[in-house]
Amino acid sequence: MNRHAQAALMFLVGGAVLHAGTTDLYLRYVKAGLRPLLLVAGVVLIIAAIATVWYERRARSEPGHREPRIAWLLVLPLFALVLVTPPALDSYSGMRAGTTLPPHFGLATLPAGDPLRLTVPDYADRAVTDHGRSLGSRTITLTGFVAFDQGGSVYLIRMLLNCCAADAQPVKIGLTGQIPPVLQPDTWLEVTGTYTGRQTRDPVNNGVIPFLDVTQAKPVPAPADPYESLG
Numbered sequence: 348m349n350r351h352a353q354a355a356l357m358f359l360v361g362g363a364v365l366h367a368g369t370t371d372l373y374l375r376y377v378k379a380g381l382r383p384l385l386l387v388a389g390v391v392l393i394i395a396a397i398a399t400v401w402y403e404r405r406a407r408s409e410p411g412h413r414e415p416r417i418a419w420l421l422v423l424p425l426f427a428l429v430l431v432t433p434p435a436l437d438s439y440s441g442m443r444a445g446t447t448l449p450p451h452f453g454l455a456t457l458p459a460g461d462p463l464r465l466t467v468p469d470y471a472d473r474a475v476t477d478h479g480r481s482l483g484s485r486t487i488t489l490t491g492f493v494a495f496d497q498g499g500s501v502y503l504i505r506m507l508l509n510c511c512a513a514d515a516q517p518v519k520i521g522l523t524g525q526i527p528p529v530l531q532p533d534t535w536l537e538v539t540g541t542y543t544g545r546q547t548r549d550p551v552n553n554g555v556i557p558f559l560d561v562t563q564a565k566p567v568p569a570p571a572d573p574y575e576s577l578g
Contacts, residue, residue: 354399361392371571375433377511378576435573438494438532441504441517445552448518449507449577451476461486462539467505468518468575474542474557482542489520489559490567493534500547501526502556503538505575515574521547524561535570539563 367373368385377385449468454477457463463485465473470489473481491503501522506515524540538561545558 350399350403354396354403357392357399358396361389361396363389364392365389372432374572374574375435375512378508378574379572380576381510435569436506436512436515438492438504440515441492441506441519442494442496442502443551444517446471446519446549446554446556447507447516448472448475448554454481457481457485462488464488466575467491467503467520468507470559471518471520471557475546475555479542479544479557484541486539486541486562487559488537488539490535490537490570491520492532492569492573493530493536494519494532496550501530503536503559506573508574508576512574518575519549519556521545521556521558522561522564523558525563526561527564535567537565537567 364385367376368382368389373382373385449472451472454473465487467489470482470487473479489503491505494502494504496502503520503522504517506512507518508515522538523543523545527536530536538559540559540561540563543558543560545560547556547558548554549556
């Protein structure tokens, strides 16, 4: 491809990155903390494209080469990025990967007042690593999507990101107690309950899956950011 074609592609890539970074679309690809870097990258690409065109016009004394038309097919993935919002990772991905726990760097003191809203990774960390000592008999509220194993057991899952969706790993919480009788996989659920010492092992990686004894559960809309992030 000649310089003008390269510049056009850079401009389109930069525009697509800016579009993703200025909307919630970027949350389908990377964790929330990377938004500033995406915006900077988009701006840099657009500036580089403009500079390339300016440089090429100044160097027009040298003959150029016509780019093959097929090279413009590289633009198609960019339109897909702008026009198609990919789905978040779901129960299919969550149940085919082994459960994980966030890195343990100590546990912050929990605030007063029940019900106490925790993330699924935070609850799993406290239930497994701390054996529930910091949870005690507190009433806990968690939000995640529903998944089932082959035996029909119900799990609440959040996908944990280190950087982007490509490295996402599930954090699984088993549900026991007052579980709604009719649930569909991938339903987003807000559950309230208390810590229980019950645990099981994930058949995928033998990781520990803690349970929550549910006293109340209700479907909720999927959050704008479906992932939990490390750091």
